[in-house]
Amino acid sequence: MTAHKVAQLDSPKPARMVREASPLDDTAGAGALKMGELSGLLGYALKRAQLKVFEDFLRTVSSLQLTPAQFSVLLLMENNPGRNQTEIANTLGILRPNFVAMLDGLESRELCVRVRSAHDRRSHNLMLTDKGRTTLARAKKLITTKHEGRLNELLGPANRDALLQMLSMLAEEF
Amino acid sequence: MTAHKVAQLDSPKPARMVREASPLDDTAGAGALKMGELSGLLGYALKRAQLKVFEDFLRTVSSLQLTPAQFSVLLLMENNPGRNQTEIANTLGILRPNFVAMLDGLESRELCVRVRSAHDRRSHNLMLTDKGRTTLARAKKLITTKHEGRLNELLGPANRDALLQMLSMLAEEF
DNA sequence: TGATAATCGTTATGGATCATATCAAATTCA
């Protein structure tokens, strides 16, 4: 049983003495810096964790050359074939102008196609190509078995689920 | 007692029927898009939550015109007076070249000063000015009472602490 | 000691991400 308990790691230790640094003392403490209130800031931890997780995501799917953003676009296309650019971009929080270049990239790699809609000739129906589908399938497998697997290992399934739930909560209603 | 339980909100509901979309049907589902596996991706939730929290941070200290990054720099200066640019930048994950302009901004607003070190005339000892100290103090008060207060309200103290601990864990050892 | 290497802050530069205004074509609406 891999021990997973988040509630007693090493939080409240009364901040061991380090050596007081005098403001006028140049050679003050050559060691690590004091993080001060930063250690208690949720936003700070959130940002650092997000960077780490994205780094690992990139490494994990590096063979497929997919960024998290690109992966999410392909995923939405698979789950919502035929939607147009505005719809996909909006649900991902991407601004339409910025979505154009992104799609150009995916389309030039033949992972998806823009098809003029018959009902509204302004909009493009987006859909995966076969290549896009198999690429996405490989990405999904890598993500779940390796990337998310590592997260599960480090946090434990229960904590992982609780974490996801809290993050979703923040994302939706904060 | 404000009810805070993260373990039973609305997770595993068997995905209510929405209306199957045919790939060839243009007018398929005009409603919200299916997020698919995206809802279960920690990285995705992490990113969205981080954006929301940073937004709120900015709003909260908007009167002081401080970004999260600037706030963290001032905080490190207060907790480690006399450290040089490389040290502060490194502990925050900021690259030295990018730290220059950032410091220029803070120094031009007279929130901090660069002082040539007597022991090593290459480096600058960084320290807050009085204005920097009072600005930081105001920021801290706003952050803890309003920003973090809201987070505590939404998550509940216990969940908030667990969240912070898991995020710190990810930030350090993932 | 003196030559060489390393470090510090800095500049320049390029890539990626993000935001706004604007446009032509197509559609909707009054």
Added chain:
DNA sequence: TGAATTTGATATGATCCATAACGATTATCA
């Protein structure tokens, strides 16, 4: 029909993030 709206697209600028290189200074060590 004419005005307003929507869609994809272009242009553009701000903000980050990353790398290479430089002058000044300090450290290394032959």
